[in-house]
Amino acid sequence: MDIKSKIGIRIKELREQKDMSQKDLSFFSNIDRSYIASVENGQRNISIVNIEKVSIALGISLKEFFNNDKFDNDSRSC
């Protein structure tokens, strides 16, 4: 799975854990909802500034955002 897809899945799973809609995440991150939808679908090469905005809106640090098996080369889960 490519990194754009991994990022999209991670944002979606965190957003759903927080019971937020794409519209909520758009509001709190000040990022367009259609852009968030395309990132979640793995279609966008999101920048670090926007990943930080999303993380802040989700209430987690970047360290926590990337603290996941998807981002660990040693993982055998994929």
Next chain:
Amino acid sequence: MDIKSKIGIRIKELREQKDMSQKDLSFFSNIDRSYIASVENGQRNISIVNIEKVSIALGISLKEFFNNDKFDNDSRSC
């Protein structure tokens, strides 16, 4: 400190830990050396695809790349 500067410092510290020059990192990541220099200087909003290329060239996972106090909101180190 803004996220672009934090990313730049992190790349530089990891690169120096590995005894790599900017030219080495450029070669192994297939990213232009002048682009790497400007990222290290906090001047570029690097994308996740390029962060992954840099991490692979540095021999670490994205999880390890972000596993640092700079990316932890709870840190008092800054």
